Amino acid sequence: MLIKGYDDGPLVAGESLLPRPGFWSNYLMAICGNEPGASYVPEWFGDDGADADDLSEVLFDPERWPVFRAPAQGGPGVVVIYRNLLGDYGIDYLLTHPGRSHAQHVASWEGDLSGTGLSWDELIRIADTPATGEGVKDSAARLLLVLPLLTDPDLPDTAPARLTAALSEAGAPQDTASTTAEHLLAQLTRRSQHDPTWESPLSGA
Known part of the structure; x- marks a missing residue:
C-alpha cells in the first residue's frame, strides 16, 4: 500500500481488524483515558482484557502499520494510519479529496x-x-473510526443516541453503550472548549 509521505512505512490494509475482539477498546479507550476519577475497561466496548492485549500487538507492530480507509462519496474522506515508528508512535489522520492524488495530513493522536x-x-x-472501492463501508464503524477527530463543543441533541447505536453495532453491551457514548462525547467536547480558535480543515473547501 502506497500513501504519499509514508514511503518508508510498512503500510498494510487494516480494515479486516475492525470486527476482531479488542479493536474498539484499543482504538477508543485512549480518548477516555485522561478523565479524572474514571476507570475504563475493555468490557465497556464489548471486549475483554486478553482480546485487547492480543490485538494491541497487531495494531502497534512496528513492522506492519495498519491503515483504515473511509472514503466518502462526493467529498473528503478519512484515512487513519497507525504510525508505529519506534520512539515516535502515533495515529495519523489524513483527508482524501476527490480528484487529488495525495492525502492531506490534518491531525495526529x-x-x-x-x-x-x-x-x-x-x-x-x-x-x-x-464511496465505492476499498475501505470501510459500515456507517457505524466509519463513525467510530473518525470520532477522535471531533473538535466541536456544540453537539446536536441526537449525538449521544447516534453514538450509542454505533457502539452497540460494534459490540458494546446494550446496558453500558449509552454511558460509554456519554463519556466519549464529554471528553471530546471538553477538550474542544479549550480551543476557541478551532477551525475545520474543510472550511472553505
Missing part, C-alpha cells in the same frame, strides 16, 4: 489530538456516505 478536527455534522456526512 499522541495521547491527545494535535492539529485540526471536524464538526459533528462533518463526521456524520463521512460516516453516512461511503
